[in-house]
Amino acid sequence: MEEDARRPPSLPVPEVGPFRRSFWKSPLRGPWLASFLSAALLPLIVICSLTGFLSHAAYNPDLGDNALFDQGVDLYFFDWPTGPSWLYVLTQGLHIITGLAAIPILLAKLWAVIPQLFERPTARSWAHGLERIGLALLVGGSLFVFATGVLNIQIYYPFGFSFVPAHYYAAFVFLAALAFHIVTKVGVMRAAFRERGVLRPLREDLAHTEPEPELAGRHTSAPVAAAPPTMTRRLLLGTVGVGSAALAAMGTGQVVGGPLRKLALLSPRGDDFGDGPNDFQVNKTAEAAKIPMDKVGPDWRLTLEVGEERRAVISRDELLAMEQVTADLPIACVEGWSTTQTWTGVRLSELARMAGAADGAELQVISVQPAGALRQATLTGDQVAAEDSLLALKVNGADLSLDHGFPARVMVPALPGVHNTKWVEKMVFAT
Numbered sequence: 001m002e003e004d005a006r007r008p009p010s011l012p013v014p015e016v017g018p019f020r021r022s023f024w025k026s027p028l029r030g031p032w033l034a035s036f037l038s039a040a041l042l043p044l045i046v047i048c049s050l051t052g053f054l055s056h057a058a059y060n061p062d063l064g065d066n067a068l069f070d071q072g073v074d075l076y077f078f079d080w081p082t083g084p085s086w087l088y089v090l091t092q093g094l095h096i097i098t099g100l101a102a103i104p105i106l107l108a109k110l111w112a113v114i115p116q117l118f119e120r121p122t123a124r125s126w127a128h129g130l131e132r133i134g135l136a137l138l139v140g141g142s143l144f145v146f147a148t149g150v151l152n153i154q155i156y157y158p159f160g161f162s163f164v165p166a167h168y169y170a171a172f173v174f175l176a177a178l179a180f181h182i183v184t185k186v187g188v189m190r191a192a193f194r195e196r197g198v199l200r201p202l203r204e205d206l207a208h209t210e211p212e213p214e215l216a217g218r219h220t221s222a223p224v225a226a227a228p229p230t231m232t233r234r235l236l237l238g239t240v241g242v243g244s245a246a247l248a249a250m251g252t253g254q255v256v257g258g259p260l261r262k263l264a265l266l267s268p269r270g271d272d273f274g275d276g277p278n279d280f281q282v283n284k285t286a287e288a289a290k291i292p293m294d295k296v297g298p299d300w301r302l303t304l305e306v307g308e309e310r311r312a313v314i315s316r317d318e319l320l321a322m323e324q325v326t327a328d329l330p331i332a333c334v335e336g337w338s339t340t341q342t343w344t345g346v347r348l349s350e351l352a353r354m355a356g357a358a359d360g361a362e363l364q365v366i367s368v369q370p371a372g373a374l375r376q377a378t379l380t381g382d383q384v385a386a387e388d389s390l391l392a393l394k395v396n397g398a399d400l401s402l403d404h405g406f407p408a409r410v411m412v413p414a415l416p417g418v419h420n421t422k423w424v425e426k427m428v429f430a431t
């Protein structure tokens with residue numbers, strides 16, 4: 001072969017079996033199909049990404065020990081609000097629903113463009129080589145964020161790394177590669193929609209389902225040797241759409257809970273969590289969190305501190321003798337499920353006053369749990385001050401069950417579930 005200094009070296013890939021473009025014969029593939037799927041995918045990815053970054057912000061990772069990993073530069077310049085109380089149900093629900101709904105469309109898109117994986121030469125020019133490296137990051141990044149997201153919903157961690165930083169950093173790689181991809185491919189989409197119309201190919205019946213032609217002057221996923229069609233584009237995309245809608249419905253069942261929870265066929269855990277008023281979703285049981293039973297019995301006391309200084313030690317009966325406030329508040333877990341219950345307890349602001357904490361002081365809440373990232377959480381001054389922010393002692397009129405955080409747990413409106421610390425034993429207000 002002649003040396004061409006302007007052309008990058010081609011990779012030695014075998015030209016047999018599926019490693020050839022000509023192996024991929026579906027007449028449905030081509031730039032229109034790829035563009036149509038991309039147009040369906042993009043809004044879902046935009047919503048999923050924005051709500052993902054909002055979720056990270058909602059953790060208030062720059063506060064106390066809230067950060068689940070060392071983030072380097074901190075991008076967050078606002079404090080997560082304390083209302084409306086369902087704010088995190090909404091943002092995290094959208095994150096889970098749009099993410100799940102995107103999966104069938106993403107897989108269809110990868111199916112649609114697979115012949116281009118076997119393009120020869122592997123790089124026609126340095127620019128084309130760069131574009132293909134971008135594509136490798138896009139495909140790898142997307143599969144990684146979606147796979148880790150789904151595993152996290154299933155609370156299944158078969159991998160040897162920590163979910164949050166991996167999902168978070170992979171999202172940056174994925175989105176950077178996606179931006180690059182959109183810039184390089186928007187012309188193909190425009191040309192495909194101009195030539196074939198946005199919806200026109202959906203109206204063809206099987207007899208009129210022709211192989212997609214190449215776009216003039218472009219390399220696309222159109223088949224080089226098309227086989228006869230076995231289904232219409234309408235049927236293919238309809239099937240993908242039904243899969244996407246079904247996953248969205250299951251996600252919605254998990255997010256909204258209540259009677260819709262029955263739709264959540266693929267979500268983990270059963271639906272028996274305790275007795276009567278305490279029979280609703282449990283994140284981690286007292287047993288799983290290794291709660292020492294002697295520390296949550298009659299000898300339990302709540303300690304209030306300001307800085308290093310102890311200001312009060314209170315029994316559960318003394319807490320119950322204080323002014324009790326009742327509020328309907330959701331627990332909204334990062335895994336997407338939520339459940340709204342009626343909580344009763346003492347206002348956090350009342351405990352701050354009792355401790356003699358300064359106005360607006362941050363609050364570190366520590367549980368009796370011996371170890372683990374969820375053992376403690378830090379709240380902002382605004383979260384402590386909010387009307388409905390409680391140290392809850394009861395739920396739906398009954399004492400908290402051990403699994404829901406007996407003797408006392410934090411409940412703060414709009415706060416991600418993870419910071420609603422259960423089995424609280426100490427509150428440290430900042431000076």
Ligand SMILES: Nc1nc2c(c(=O)[nH]1)N[C@H]1C(S)=C(S)[C@@H](COP(=O)(O)O)O[C@H]1N2
Nearest residue numbers: 281282283333367374404417418420421422
């Ligand atoms: N001490 C402690 N508090 C905790 C947890 C925990 O593991 N340990 N899990 C958190 C998470 S992730 C959620 S979603 C909520 C769930 O509350 P529930 O189990 O009462 O539904 O509790 C939070 N509080």
Ligand SMILES: [Mo]
Nearest residue numbers: 333334417418
């Ligand atoms: Mo959670």
